[in-house]
Amino acid sequence: MPEQTSILDPRGIGYAYYLSMQKHRKKCAQFDVITNQGQAYGDLLQRCIEAALAMENAGLKPGDFISICSGNHLDVCVPYIASLFSGFITASVEPAMSAQEITNLLNQVMPKIIFVVPQAVGVIEEIVEKFETKPLIVVFGENKKYINFSEFLIPLTSREEFTPRKPDDLDETSLVIFSSGTTGKPKGICHTHRSMLSSIKDSNNPWEVLKFKIDFLLANGLQLATYLSHQTPDHIKLENLVHLCIGGYPISKEQVLEIRRKFPKVQMINMYGQTELFGGPFLYPLYDGRKLTEKYPNLIGIPRPSVAWKIVDIETEKILGPNEQGELRLKTSAQCKGYHNCDSSETFDSEGWLRTGDMAYYNEDMCFFITNRIKESFKYRGNHVIPSEIEQVLLSHPSVEKAVVLGVPHEDDRNHPMAVIELNEKGTDVCEEEIVKYVEMRVDDKNRLRGGVKIVSQIPLTVTDKINRFKLRQMVLSNNV
The missing domain is CATH 3.30.300.30 (ANL, C-terminal domain)
Incomplete structure (x- = not known):
């Protein structure tokens, strides 16, 4: 495994958020184009601290779970960041899920507080009625029965009084993300201070929010393939678009070339990732990334320096060489530590390598390609x-x-x-x-x-x-x- 290029902060991921938000307090943190409202990091930091204090006041202890059931708005990230400050663990669900799906997920973590949008209150209320210990319900908006999020916060009198909690060690769980359930029942994937800090360490592309100046677009491959078959982008102005990143669904070489034809000035990137990995294990080098994508339309990039990899025969476990297809296995400090209350033995091999479940190969230029899911x-x-x-x-x-x-x-x-x-x-x-x-x-x-x-x-x-x-x-x- 490659040596880490920097030492991870033992104070944890919450402290990293806290310091960064203080440092950039006057910069725009987020902008809601629907309401035309923006928020600076300083204001966001204050609300996150107020939320952390409120959750502590509600009796939560480090290691307790909270859940968020909401779409995007300016407040949705506040409980999540606050949980990182205080050692709570966020495990979120989607309002678009069925009642049974939400029930199955929440039963895995039994949250002490659920932050929910008004339109999902009825479903959440019905679900938690069956829980032995009823969680506190906090609503992002007005509700006659449950407390409003803004009223839930505890006003901050002095920012200097608050310090994020330091974890006992960096392998302490800081976030649980439920798998998508595309090939089996969803499981709670446990990420740690170590995996999250490692991802931040690998990030070297700073940016800030600019209203309507979109230069980076992340698209689902299935949606993009459907888009290509129905309409052309002639009426859409994307003069600022620089990078088009595709993930979530494989697309063919022919579709890649069709996208290139319609967006000739844009660098298209096939992103590879898994929920078990906090951050992508592959990158596109700045100096010749466009040349590589033109030469190999379907590549997913080259390995990051901090990621160890191998391709193995799925039956013999033999390590394979260039242009030989086998299972991609990875080892990185950004990988999860396992599943919450579930057996994780099949996720890692005997040497601690993450079994990705993806068939892959690499070529003489060290470019990697995904060919199929083993489970499929x-x-x-x-x-x-x-x-x-x-x-x-x-x-x-x-x-x-x-x-x-x-x-x-x-x-x-x-x-x-x-x-x-x-x-x-x-x-x-x-x-x-x-x-x-x-x-x-x-x-x-x-x-x-x-x-x-x-x-x-x-x-x-x-x-x-x-x-x-x-x-x-x-x-x-x-x-x-």
Whole structure:
């Protein structure tokens, strides 16, 4: 593992936030374009301290959980930062989730306080009614039954009286992020002061908020692919856009080239990350990043100096060389320490390497490429089937909007590839047999859709707009598609 280039502050991530917000107190921290309101770091810091004092006054102790159920607004980050100041642990949920999904997540952490937007109060109230210990509900807005967030805060009389809590050690949990649940049930991923501080240490691209001057855009690959198939950006003015970063869903080389054609001045970056990693393990070098992306449209970058990596054969564990596909494993101080109240033994190998679950390879230029998720691949007879290869063929059909390939159990062959597709407006007359034949003419024998094709009106997505393969597979196996 590479040696760390700097020593992490033993006072923890909360102190790092505190010092940085003090240092930049006059700069704009955030801006709400809907309300046309901005907030300087100094004002944000005061509200965070007031929130920390209020939570301490409510009886919370270090290690207790809070939860936030809210969309974006100026106050939503305040309880989170305040929890870092006082040693509480934030584990948030989305208002767009179903009541059952929120219940499953909150049951894992049992928060002492839930900060919630008014429109989600009813759902949260119904959920916590079943809890043995009822959490305090604080509302971001007016509510007749529960305390308003601004009223919850304890006014600060002297900033010098407050000092963020120092953790017992840097491996103490500071944040829990729930996994997206695309391939299984969501789990609480535990990040520590160490993993969060390591990510801050690796950040070297300073920026500040500028109203309407957008030079960096993070886009979901699925949304972008849909956008490309429906409209052109001629009416959109993006003269300030410099970097277009894509994540969350793989896109094909052809789609990358199409994006380049429509945004010729923009550097496009395929971002790679996992919730188990606090920060990206790969980077695009400033001096030749554009050249690399032009030469290798699908690369995810080169490893950061602080990240150790290896590619291993998924069956023999043998370390592989250039242009050999295997599982990507990583070791970095920015990785999580495991799952909250769940077995984490399969997440790390015997030497502490994070099993990413991604099939990858690197080339002679040390550029890395992701080819597939191991959990998504399956075997037809003795052959490995990689769903993404078939999905790209399906997406090349002019009538297919979205496509997912799954392995359906077969008594003799282990699995048969089956496709679930969503059609676009051109697909009114397309039938399953046509899609099966279209794929058959373009793939190897092992990739033929022997399990057939199902056309659905909507493929299930997670709240982060990723295809929910876990839910879709359950639907297929129970004949609900």
